[in-house]
Amino acid sequence: MIATRTKLTLSLTVVAVVLGFMISVQYKQQASARVTPVPMARDTDEQRMVTQLDALKQANAQAQKELADITSKLSVYEKQSAGSDGSLKQLQQVLQDERILAGLTAVTGPGVSVTLMDGVAKGGDVSQYLTHDWDIRSVINELFTAGAEAVSINGYRVVATSGVFCTGPVVRVNDHRIGAPFVIQAIGDPQTLKSALTQQGGVLDALRQRGVNVSDPQIQQVIKMPPFTAGPTAGGDTSGDGEG
8 A cells, every 4th residue: 555655646746747847838938038129010021920820830739739648647647546645635736736837727716807909009100009919928927927827818828838929910829819909817816916017117007108008907806717728720710900
C-alpha cells in the first residue's frame, strides 16, 4: 500500500511539474509582450499578416494536442488516487488549481470586467483612435501581473499559447475572429485587479489619452469562464466592425 501511494505521489508530482511549466511559459510570454516595442501605426503588410496567421494556426493545433494529452493523463491519475491519504488529496487540489491557471477547465469566481472600443477620429492619424491587438495584450498583461487567475476576451479564454492578432477589420483570439467592443474579464481579487487597471498613468489612462474608448472597470461577483478552445483554421465564427 505504501509503495502504491509513493508511485501515485510521484506520478501526480510529474504532472504538477508539467502544468507548472506551462504556467511559467505563460507568464514569460506575457512579460515578453510587455517589453515589445509598440508600433506607431497599423502594419498593413499583407505578407506579414499571412505569416502571423500561419504561425497562430500551428500554435493552436499544438496547444490542442498538448491539452488533450495532459487532460487524459490527469483523469487517469485522479481516478487512481481516489480515496488515498491526505497528502495525495492535497496534491490533487494543487493539480486542480494549476489546471485552472493553464486554462484546462472552466472556472467561476469574482473579478472585474472592462470594455475597449474604437474612438472617434478627430483628424490626424486615424489609427491612433483604433483598438489594436497590442492594446488588448497590454490590458491582459496588467491583469495577469496583478494576480488574475483566469482571463477571457469576448468569452474566449486566454492561455499560454493564445495569440491576439489583428487581421484586417477584426482581431483573432485563439483563431476565433472577434470584433469591437472587446470585453475583457478577469477572475481574481476584484479590488486588486480594479486598482491595477485604474492606477494613475496606467494602461487604461494611456489608451484614453490616445483617444480609445475605455469603460471604467466593473467589479463582478460571479464571472463564468470557459476552458481554452481553439477556433476553426479557416473562416471565422464571429466578425465585427472594429479595426485591429
